[in-house]
Amino acid sequence: MQDIALIQKAKAGDLIAFEQLIYRYDKQVLSLTARYVQSAEDAKDIYQEVFLRVFRSLPKFQFRSEFSTWLFRITTNVCLTHRSRKKRHPHTSLSDESDEEHGALSLNTLRSDEHTDESLERTEISLRVREAVDRLSAKQRLVFMMKYFEGYKIREIAVMMNCQEGTVKKYLFTAIRKLRNELHDLYEHKSGSELKEVKMEGLV
Amino acid sequence: MKHDDYKNLLYLHCWDEADDDQKGILKKHLLTCKECRIELSEIDGMKHILQDQSSIEVTDDMLAEARRELRVALRLEKNKRRSFQELLEYLSIFFERPIPIAIGGVSLVLTGLLVGYFAFQPSEPGSDFRLTGITQANTPESEEPQITNFRLTTQDQFSGQVEIEFDLITPVKMRGTADDPAIQKVLAQTLLDEQNPGARLRTVTALASQMEKTKRLDTETKSALIFSLKADPNDGVRKEALRTLLQFPMDKEIKQALTYVLQKDINPAMRIEAINSLGKLMTESNSQDTDILNVLKEKMERDNNNYIRIRASNLLKEIQQ
Numbered sequence: 001m002q003d004i005a006l007i008q009k010a011k012a013g014d015l016i017a018f019e020q021l022i023y024r025y026d027k028q029v030l031s032l033t034a035r036y037v038q039s040a041e042d043a044k045d046i047y048q049e050v051f052l053r054v055f056r057s058l059p060k061f062q063f064r065s066e067f068s069t070w071l072f073r074i075t076t077n078v079c080l081t082h083r084s085r086k087k088r089h090p091h092t093s094l095s096d097e098s099d100e101e102h103g104a105l106s107l108n109t110l111r112s113d114e115h116t117d118e119s120l121e122r123t124e125i126s127l128r129v130r131e132a133v134d135r136l137s138a139k140q141r142l143v144f145m146m147k148y149f150e151g152y153k154i155r156e157i158a159v160m161m162n163c164q165e166g167t168v169k170k171y172l173f174t175a176i177r178k179l180r181n182e183l184h185d186l187y188e189h190k191s192g193s194e195l196k197e198v199k200m201e202g203l204v
Numbered sequence: 205m206k207h208d209d210y211k212n213l214l215y216l217h218c219w220d221e222a223d224d225d226q227k228g229i230l231k232k233h234l235l236t237c238k239e240c241r242i243e244l245s246e247i248d249g250m251k252h253i254l255q256d257q258s259s260i261e262v263t264d265d266m267l268a269e270a271r272r273e274l275r276v277a278l279r280l281e282k283n284k285r286r287s288f289q290e291l292l293e294y295l296s297i298f299f300e301r302p303i304p305i306a307i308g309g310v311s312l313v314l315t316g317l318l319v320g321y322f323a324f325q326p327s328e329p330g331s332d333f334r335l336t337g338i339t340q341a342n343t344p345e346s347e348e349p350q351i352t353n354f355r356l357t358t359q360d361q362f363s364g365q366v367e368i369e370f371d372l373i374t375p376v377k378m379r380g381t382a383d384d385p386a387i388q389k390v391l392a393q394t395l396l397d398e399q400n401p402g403a404r405l406r407t408v409t410a411l412a413s414q415m416e417k418t419k420r421l422d423t424e425t426k427s428a429l430i431f432s433l434k435a436d437p438n439d440g441v442r443k444e445a446l447r448t449l450l451q452f453p454m455d456k457e458i459k460q461a462l463t464y465v466l467q468k469d470i471n472p473a474m475r476i477e478a479i480n481s482l483g484k485l486m487t488e489s490n491s492q493d494t495d496i497l498n499v500l501k502e503k504m505e506r507d508n509n510n511y512i513r514i515r516a517s518n519l520l521k522e523i524q525q
Contacts, residue, residue, distance in 0.1 A: 015282060027267055034260040044270045051274050052281060129257050147219055154221055173215050180246060186253055
C-alpha cells in the first residue's frame with residue numbers, strides 16, 4: 001500500500017495504518033537520533049516524541065511535501081530541542097553509578113590485559129572524539145552526523161532542516177574546522193609523517 | 205576567489221559534494237598551496253579517526269523496544285480525554301468577560317437543565333445508541349447512559365442560549381453464542397484498543413475459548429490476534445495470542461507472524477514457542493521456506509538464548525538432510 005493511502009487511513013484515526021506507515025521509516029529515525037545523542041535511552045525518547053508529534057500533526061498534513069521529508073523535518077526539530085536525560089537529571093543516578101563502577105572495573109581489567117596500552121589508547125581516543133563532537137553546537141552536530149555518518153547530501157539535509165543549503169554548509173564547515181582543531185594531535189600522532197603526503201585521488 | 209573559499213571547496217570535495225568544475229579548480233589550487241595540501245591530508249586523517257569510532261548500533265531488539273513503548277504512548281494519546289481542567293478554563297474565560305453575572309448564571313442554570321434532561325431522561329434500552337457494525341440479530345442490552353467530558357462550547361450572552369458537547373457512554377451488555385460475529389467483532393476491537401493489559405488478556409482468553417469450540421477463525425479476529433502477537437507490550441497477552449493462533453492450521457499469515465516473533469520478540473519463551481512451532485511445520489511439511497531458513501541461520505549465530513541457538517542449528521541440519 002502506498003504512503004498516501006496509509007496517510008489517509010491514519011488521518012481517519014486508523015492506528016494500525018499509522019503504525020504501518022511509520023514502520024517504513026522508523027529505523028532511519030532511530031538510527032539518526034542514536035547517532036546524534038549517543039545514548040540508546042535518549043534516542044528512544046526522541047523517537048517516541050517524533051512519532052507522537054507526527055501522530056498529533058498528521059490531520060494537518062497537506063501533502064505539500066513527501067511524508068518522509070516532513071517526518072525528518074520533525075525529527076531534526078526534536079533532536080535540536082531535545083535535552084538529554086543526563087541534563088534533565090544532573091544528579092548521579094544509581095545506574096550511572098553502576099555504569100561508572102563498571103567503567104572503572106573495565107579499566108582495571110584492561111590494565112591487567114596484555115594489550116593494555118593499545119586498549120587504553122583506543123579508549124582515550126574515543127573519549128576525545130566524543131568530547132569534541134559534544135562541544136559542537138546542536139545544529140553543527142546534527143548536520144555533521146547526518147552528513148558524515150548517515151551519508152545524506154547537503155541538499156537533503158537542507159530540506160530536512162528547512163533551511164538553505166548555504167546554511168547547512170556553514171554548519172558543516174564550522175563543525176569540520178572545530179573537530180580538526182580539537183583532534184589535531186590525535187591523527188598527527190597516529191599517522192605521523194604520512195600526513196605530510198598530499199593525497200589528491202578523486203580530483204579530476 | 206578567497207583562500208577560505210578554496211578551503212570550503214576542499215571540505216565539499218572531502219565529503220563528496222564537489223562537482224567536476226569545483227574539483228578542477230581545487231586541483232589547480234592544491235598544486236600551488238601547501239597549506240591546503242596539509243589541510244587535505246589532515247581532514248583525511250580526521251576521517252580515519254572518526255571511522256574507527258564505534259557508535260550505537262540500532263539493533264532489532266532496540267527497535268522492537270522503541271516500537272513497543274511508542275505503541276503504548278500512542279494508545280494513551282489516542283484515548284486521552286479532554287480533562288476537567290478545560291471546563292474550568294472555559295468557565296474562567298466566561299467569568300472574565302465583562303458581561304452581567306446574572307446572564308452567566310442563567311446560562312449555567314440552562315446548561316444544568318439540559319444536562320439533567322439528557323442524563324436522566326428515561327431511555328428505551330438500545331433504542332438510541334448502537335455499536336456500528338454489530339448485527340441487530342444480537343440486540344445489545346443497554347443500561348442508563350453516563351455523561352462524561354462535558355464542554356460548554358458557545359453561549360450567547362444576550363439570548364442565554366448555550367451549546368454544549370459531551371460524551372455519552374452507554375454500558376452495553378451483549379448476549380450471544382461464542383461464534384457470534386458481533387461478539388467476535390467487539391472482542392477483536394477490544395484487543396486493539398483497550399489500554400488495560402488485564403482486559404486484553406481476558407479478551408484473548410475469551411477468543412481462545414470460543415475458537416476451541418467453533419474451530420473457526422475469521423479474518424478480523426485473526427488480524428487482531430496477529431497484531432497482538434507482534435506488538436502487544438504485555439508478555440501474557442502475546443503468549444495467549446500465540447497459543448490461540450497455534451490451534452489453527454498454519455497459513456501464510458500465521459507463519460509470517462511466527463517468523464516475526466522468532467526474529468524480534470524480546471521474550472525468549474515466546475521465541476522458543478515460535479521456533480518449536482516453525483520447526484514442527486518445516487520438518488512435517490519438508491518445507492524449504494527461505495525466509496524461515498534465513499531467520500534460523502541468524503538465530504543459530506546470534507540469539508542470546510542457548511536453547512534457541514542449538515534448536516536453530518539442529519533444525520537447519522534436519523532440513524538440509
